[in-house]
Amino acid sequence: MSDPQTPGESPVTSTRLSRRALLGATGVGVVAAAAGGAAIGRATAAESPPPQDVIGFRGTRQAGIITAAQDRLHFCAFDVITDDRAALVALLKRWTTAAERMTRGEQTTPDGAVGLGDYTPPADTGEALGLSASKLTLTIGFGPGLFGPTPAFPDARDRFGLGARRPAALTQLPAFPAERLDPDRSYGDICVQACADDPQVAVHAIRNLARMGFGVVSVRWSQLGFGRTSSTTTSQTTPRNMFGFKDGTNNVRAENTDLLERWVWVKPEDNPASAQWLTGGTYLVARRIRMDIEPWDRGNLLEQEQIIGRTKGEGAPLGQDKEFDAPDFNITSKGSPLIPMTAHVRLAHPDQNNGVRLLRRGYNFTDGSDGFGHLDAGLFFLAFCRDIGKQFVPMQTKLATRDALTEYLIPNGAAAFAIPPGLRDGEWWGQHLFEG
Amino acid sequence: MSDPQTPGESPVTSTRLSRRALLGATGVGVVAAAAGGAAIGRATAAESPPPQDVIGFRGTRQAGIITAAQDRLHFCAFDVITDDRAALVALLKRWTTAAERMTRGEQTTPDGAVGLGDYTPPADTGEALGLSASKLTLTIGFGPGLFGPTPAFPDARDRFGLGARRPAALTQLPAFPAERLDPDRSYGDICVQACADDPQVAVHAIRNLARMGFGVVSVRWSQLGFGRTSSTTTSQTTPRNMFGFKDGTNNVRAENTDLLERWVWVKPEDNPASAQWLTGGTYLVARRIRMDIEPWDRGNLLEQEQIIGRTKGEGAPLGQDKEFDAPDFNITSKGSPLIPMTAHVRLAHPDQNNGVRLLRRGYNFTDGSDGFGHLDAGLFFLAFCRDIGKQFVPMQTKLATRDALTEYLIPNGAAAFAIPPGLRDGEWWGQHLFEG
Numbered sequence: 001m002s003d004p005q006t007p008g009e010s011p012v013t014s015t016r017l018s019r020r021a022l023l024g025a026t027g028v029g030v031v032a033a034a035a036g037g038a039a040i041g042r043a044t045a046a047e048s049p050p051p052q053d054v055i056g057f058r059g060t061r062q063a064g065i066i067t068a069a070q071d072r073l074h075f076c077a078f079d080v081i082t083d084d085r086a087a088l089v090a091l092l093k094r095w096t097t098a099a100e101r102m103t104r105g106e107q108t109t110p111d112g113a114v115g116l117g118d119y120t121p122p123a124d125t126g127e128a129l130g131l132s133a134s135k136l137t138l139t140i141g142f143g144p145g146l147f148g149p150t151p152a153f154p155d156a157r158d159r160f161g162l163g164a165r166r167p168a169a170l171t172q173l174p175a176f177p178a179e180r181l182d183p184d185r186s187y188g189d190i191c192v193q194a195c196a197d198d199p200q201v202a203v204h205a206i207r208n209l210a211r212m213g214f215g216v217v218s219v220r221w222s223q224l225g226f227g228r229t230s231s232t233t234t235s236q237t238t239p240r241n242m243f244g245f246k247d248g249t250n251n252v253r254a255e256n257t258d259l260l261e262r263w264v265w266v267k268p269e270d271n272p273a274s275a276q277w278l279t280g281g282t283y284l285v286a287r288r289i290r291m292d293i294e295p296w297d298r299g300n301l302l303e304q305e306q307i308i309g310r311t312k313g314e315g316a317p318l319g320q321d322k323e324f325d326a327p328d329f330n331i332t333s334k335g336s337p338l339i340p341m342t343a344h345v346r347l348a349h350p351d352q353n354n355g356v357r358l359l360r361r362g363y364n365f366t367d368g369s370d371g372f373g374h375l376d377a378g379l380f381f382l383a384f385c386r387d388i389g390k391q392f393v394p395m396q397t398k399l400a401t402r403d404a405l406t407e408y409l410i411p412n413g414a415a416a417f418a419i420p421p422g423l424r425d426g427e428w429w430g431q432h433l434f435e436g
Numbered sequence: 437m438s439d440p441q442t443p444g445e446s447p448v449t450s451t452r453l454s455r456r457a458l459l460g461a462t463g464v465g466v467v468a469a470a471a472g473g474a475a476i477g478r479a480t481a482a483e484s485p486p487p488q489d490v491i492g493f494r495g496t497r498q499a500g501i502i503t504a505a506q507d508r509l510h511f512c513a514f515d516v517i518t519d520d521r522a523a524l525v526a527l528l529k530r531w532t533t534a535a536e537r538m539t540r541g542e543q544t545t546p547d548g549a550v551g552l553g554d555y556t557p558p559a560d561t562g563e564a565l566g567l568s569a570s571k572l573t574l575t576i577g578f579g580p581g582l583f584g585p586t587p588a589f590p591d592a593r594d595r596f597g598l599g600a601r602r603p604a605a606l607t608q609l610p611a612f613p614a615e616r617l618d619p620d621r622s623y624g625d626i627c628v629q630a631c632a633d634d635p636q637v638a639v640h641a642i643r644n645l646a647r648m649g650f651g652v653v654s655v656r657w658s659q660l661g662f663g664r665t666s667s668t669t670t671s672q673t674t675p676r677n678m679f680g681f682k683d684g685t686n687n688v689r690a691e692n693t694d695l696l697e698r699w700v701w702v703k704p705e706d707n708p709a710s711a712q713w714l715t716g717g718t719y720l721v722a723r724r725i726r727m728d729i730e731p732w733d734r735g736n737l738l739e740q741e742q743i744i745g746r747t748k749g750e751g752a753p754l755g756q757d758k759e760f761d762a763p764d765f766n767i768t769s770k771g772s773p774l775i776p777m778t779a780h781v782r783l784a785h786p787d788q789n790n791g792v793r794l795l796r797r798g799y800n801f802t803d804g805s806d807g808f809g810h811l812d813a814g815l816f817f818l819a820f821c822r823d824i825g826k827q828f829v830p831m832q833t834k835l836a837t838r839d840a841l842t843e844y845l846i847p848n849g850a851a852a853f854a855i856p857p858g859l860r861d862g863e864w865w866g867q868h869l870f871e872g
Binding site: 072074079081113114116117118119120121122124125126127128129130184185198199200203206207210211214218219220221222223224226227237240241242243244245293294297298299300301302304305311312313364366367368369371373374375377 | 549557562563565642646659673676680681736737738748749810
């Protein structure tokens, strides 16, 4: 048993009695020192993480969606490798307890890395000891395969009796032109998005969840992101992607409550009675989009700006002065549209997509080199929406066939997940899916 | 031509006249707007990066060795793909100018991402616009293959007439037991270590150097590190590695000037007259060490602590109370050494290695999953020393055969580089190697 923590155990305030103090008292008798009950917490009464470093775990929505986008990401997609529904439920309960603790800057269990005694595997792997909560958020989602056969996996079995609970809009993404999907970077039964300002905190969280899942889930793929490419609140400045352009200027933000209701949060009427567990939740589209940065970097400034439809420095729509000026798609110069018909900003703009919006939350990545002398860099695209088929798919279909930017993009990973609403006190991840 | 910047161009103070201002003045005439000479600098007179964010580029030593270890890393090994010595020298000159600028928080050239005009590829890729210098350091090194045939590459040619200038201790690393070296993660003619507190700044720097090197060098491999595993000054707290243990407690630090002189900086007597260009420099050993974290996480606390030889929480040597207490290798418990004969701390300790020290500067990494349900995580080991053959090799030979930790390590990348001393005003990277 890899993790002896029992489900539903109530959080225990870390004691001030550290293992170090115990060792000090017992001198050299380290082998015999019984450290049961002691803990070296990441957050003790004496050194609580600063309040601004803790994002609340429970609430109407899961944290990590409209939470101000943290700087770093570790995203993980898991395969469920058991048919045992009870084992999966037990894991989800244990995950919930550990996840909530980690978002408070605590170890996975009160005993943590050193407290359970010498002859027990530590319940926390320890590499986040001493680090703050770092605004860690952990956001869970459930993939199509968990609900039985899908078009992409027609042989999947409905292992957990969840077939009737599949949300209406949860399917695998369709194939888009120019994709080169790697199955080892796509799909997954469960996802956990870990965002934090300190990457070690995000990595620690995913690693410990993976570890707790031994025998129940296994890591299908994971992706680190080193820099956010979206702002999700109006207080954040717009970051830049690996093309060097500001990204997400026109993103839906936490303050746009009307847009969130219309385009992000799932409503009762979106699903049959059997899938109401998702009401108040959303869907996540995750795509690993490698950028062909070397050819891009050899393009001239005009070409780059015409592909994007914005200036590179300020990020203003072409023909405008400032980043947040509205684009005017009707301006012409010498008889041609100033914002070309193939410009990314035009094709992705709500005015050109029946008003459709997405809440983007992507990250820049660089994963070493590709073996051909180039960096393997790009955008890990994350977007939340109320209906993948009605929002993301038509927009992406248009972009994939007409967007000039597509020439520089190599999408090689894709996945879709249903993201349940937030947890009330006492609830666990997936409770309304499995018990509802 | 991927980068029109001419070598040796003197830095020009960024003007306050931005491309945005120009666009504002010319209205919709964006296509015609001649932006020559304007720049949107990362650091303008009005918004200089805070002084604590800038690490000086020039000096007796290269920055990035004893500089307080920054939080994030992007390390890149390049192959030189030309036989044209003049082209390589020209690149090194251009690199030096760009590197110095970037460490000041500026773009690669005064013209930068948007200033050279519409019909020119931007001289900076732009993704660091608006970010501070973030304590960026760029440290260059030269690999064995640059100097002609080596045991690992017997067919290499001495393309640049540098054979006589090979430093005495610069060879490929020998094969160690249990290694599984991947050639695509090993070796390299030139390395650049980019360290910064913001990973986007480090990634931007490597990416722009790679871009400038088009046709002269290509990326052989690169590695991101998300968290430092060493302290290099006494002011830094000891970080933790992916085993959850504090790492580098006993590291040589900037304040240990005697140790640095003895074990890190190359002395005149270390090399023949033809290789005096390295005097005052050092050697770098880089190893990608994947950790087998899943089996590790299933080991009990006692086993983990006996493998390391320190307590997990405090990081004290077994039998001691505090992290910085000296280990006592003679203490026994029930007839056995309290710090086992196979413990990492014992085998790596200077007292057990004829006093040999290394300056460690490694980083934690996680590069997605391995395709078998596990995270591909570990330690990117970086260590500086005065003589690889006399310091690193004997220590590593002992560790590889006797260290209990070896069971959990899968070294799959390795490289060695000669790291020249720092630059005086007007000097360029490699000048004394190529001109001396």
